[in-house]
Amino acid sequence: MRVNRAMCRLLGVPADALVGAVQDAFGDSGDNAIEREYQQDLLAGRSDAVQYERRYRPKDGHTVWALVSATLLPANHEPQHFLIQVNDVTERKRAEEELAHLAHHDALTGVANRAMLSEQVERELAVARRRGSRLAVVFIDLDYFKHINDTYGHETGDVVLKELASRLAHSVRAIDIVGRLGGDEFVVVLSEVSDARDVIALTDKLRRECGRPLHVNGHEVRLAVSMGVSLFPDDAQDFRTLLRFADSALYQAKGEGRNNVQFYRPELTARMEMRVRLGAGLRTALERGELEMFYQPIVTLADGRPAAAEALLRWHHPELGLLLPDLFLPMLEESSMGEEIGAWTILESCRQAALWNADGGPGLRMGVNVTPAQFKSGRLVPVVEAALRATGLDAGRLCVEITEQSQLADTEQTRATLAALKTLGVLVAIDDFGTGYSSLGYISRLKPDELKVDKSLVTDVDTDAERAGLVVAALAMARSLRLLVVAEGVETEAEQAFLLAHGCDMAQGFLHARPIPAPQFEQWLVAAGRPKGAGGAPAH
Structure with a gap:
């Protein structure tokens, strides 16, 4: 076995420590097993060359992602040596992980974005259908957010949105979902609620928590939220319609003077009209x-x-x-x-x-x-x-x-x-x-x-x-x-x-x-x- 200096630098050990070493000392055990399967494919002649991604564990303990290319070098028509080339792709993997996180989380607040919210709610709806249980979709809008932006600036507005998301996330139960649709619009999905009284108890708690004043850059920013609620299966059977109905109820809540909760009713059809x-x-x-x-x-x-x-x-x-x-x-x-x-x-x-x-x-x-x-x-x-x-x-x-x-x-x-x-x-x-x-x-x-x-x-x-x-x-x-x-x-x-x-x-x-x-x-x-x-x- 021979290794070059680049491989030694990658793993943080000298060549004499690598030659003859147990592979598990430097690699993820699951990846090591997969790598051995690839090597068996080469030895059995099922592949001429293989390429795969795997993780290494250098001496300092951090994880290195690598793109590995392996071939078998014969001598006298018999398998003799593996030629393994290792390319460090850690930065690429980190960038992909960051983009993956962005795909499912709101960049500003860290709560679920629209795509992730939809996925989670569809799963919860499937569970509610099987169990015959009730679920509430709560559409939340921060009252007078434009005034906050105009008065204190967009930087303060962003701080307010982050804090609002944090308060929502810490006020709901572990089985509930919090997401941001954009701007100052949030959605909370309350699972396993018995009736409207359960929902009112939870939304009142959300309004109290969200209504606490916030101190930003020496300013006391007073907050209030309006909420619109729709219920599964009472109002609709799918998330898209439930969200639309909750939005109609939210519109009614704003019309009623803001800082209140309204449940969807069939007559709230102005937006749909x-x-x-x-x-x-x-x-x-x-x-x-x-x-x-x-x-x-x-x-x-x-x-x-x-x-x-x-x-x-x-x-x-x-x-x-x-x-x-x-x-x-x-x-x-x-x-x-x-x-x-x-x-x-x-x-x-x-x-x-x-x-x-x-x-x-x-x-x-x-x-x-x-x-x-x-x-x-x-x-x-x-x-x-x-x-x-x-x-x-x-x-x-x-x-x-x-x-x-x-x-x-x-x-x-x-x-x-x-x-x-x-x-x-x-x-x-x-x-x-x-x-x-x-x-x-x-x-x-x-x-x-x-x-x-x-x-x-x-x-x-x-x-x-x-x-x-x-x-x-x-x-x-x-x-x-x-x-x-x-x-x-x-x-x-x-x-x-x-x-x-x-x-x-x-x-x-x-x-x-x-x-x-x-x-x-x-x-x-x-x-x-x-x-x-x-x-x-x-x-x-």
């Missing part, structure tokens, strides 16, 4: 010309010059005014109009990009979002191809953005669609990266051109050590795959400076511009120092 109203309007919004694309610039961090734009859908509702997609996209994806409007957004984005690039200059790349339904329909590639043909836009100027949360299955259809887009010359980006969990292997198989790091990681990245670590890990992963990285939601010079210092390529956010209509975007381009192209004279 609004959804129905918006759904009906969507069916005619396109033909009435009520939809418009806004554009948000993406700049190169190295020189600050405009590099791209993201096209974002807006709806000029005849009664409700300008609506952001958060209000209507869930309904759009469920409606029969989803695919038609999705095709229109691609065509309109290509048309505008072609105008801005018509002078033959370096031009701008245009990013356009596609929904999981569009991607999985099997008709995305023909729609993109038709839009490029109709507008004359160079395919390399179009970037199709797919949200990480959509978690496209790593199937033959997925890979075929992505390959067809790349054959056209279209770029592909993973959007909102950090809100789901994509392993290094998953992303490498999808072969995107770009990662867009979600705003939830970028906000306060210069001061929040946890977010900074996650962003640095994401950048390292992107570099290993040779992907461009865009940071979304950049709002301060300090955030941008951190991103630039750590090798991020591009930035998008309010620091540079909000999403704006095409005429205003052209004005922004002129002010930013890049000619707008042949899209018409700047608006005055």
Whole structure:
């Protein structure tokens, strides 16, 4: 047996201590057993070479993850020596573990995020069905949180959210679940409750704990929460509906003066009626010309010059005014109009990009979002191809953005669609990266051109050590795959400076511009120092 100096450094022992040593002294016993099985495969001729990951335990006691490649070297046609190559992948594994934690926990508060909450509640619902027991979904909203942010600043607001999450987690029973949906919205799921009186006892305790004043940076911040409750099986059978009903009850609690608890009742349908109203309007919004694309610039961090734009859908509702997609996209994806409007957004984005690039200059790349339904329909590639043909836009100027949360299955259809887009010359980006969990292997198989790091990681990245670590890990992963990285939601010079210092390529956010209509975007381009192209004279 021979070992090189690198292996000695890895395990922290000299060569003479390794040669002839018992393997269990330096490795995880379970991994050692698996490794011996691989070696038996080589000896039996079942494999010519094997590769696997395993753990080593160096002398100082810490864990080293390694990627091991092993082959058998014959002499006189008989097995003679194992050739084992060991590569230290500890940092990669640590980055993957951090991203895995982010996939299931809210980055700010540490409680379950929406994905993990859904998984846990579905399991609890299955248990409740088997046992014939009752379960309560409590939708919690911090009263006047905007006032807290406006008065004391967003840093204090984050401290308040962390403390609220901590109080909720310490006030519930071990069998209950606490999660954060976003902003100041939390969900608590109470298992094994007998009736409404049980729920009231628990929610009263939550309100008392959450209502205690909080002292932050010399300020006493007074807190109060409103709660809406729905019950399984009384109100609904699935988590999605239970959450919607609890949200309706929460709306009623706020209407009753806040700082109270309301149970769902069938007559609390105002929000659902609004959804129905918006759904009906969507069916005619396109033909009435009520939809418009806004554009948000993406700049190169190295020189600050405009590099791209993201096209974002807006709806000029005849009664409700300008609506952001958060209000209507869930309904759009469920409606029969989803695919038609999705095709229109691609065509309109290509048309505008072609105008801005018509002078033959370096031009701008245009990013356009596609929904999981569009991607999985099997008709995305023909729609993109038709839009490029109709507008004359160079395919390399179009970037199709797919949200990480959509978690496209790593199937033959997925890979075929992505390959067809790349054959056209279209770029592909993973959007909102950090809100789901994509392993290094998953992303490498999808072969995107770009990662867009979600705003939830970028906000306060210069001061929040946890977010900074996650962003640095994401950048390292992107570099290993040779992907461009865009940071979304950049709002301060300090955030941008951190991103630039750590090798991020591009930035998008309010620091540079909000999403704006095409005429205003052209004005922004002129002010930013890049000619707008042949899209018409700047608006005055």
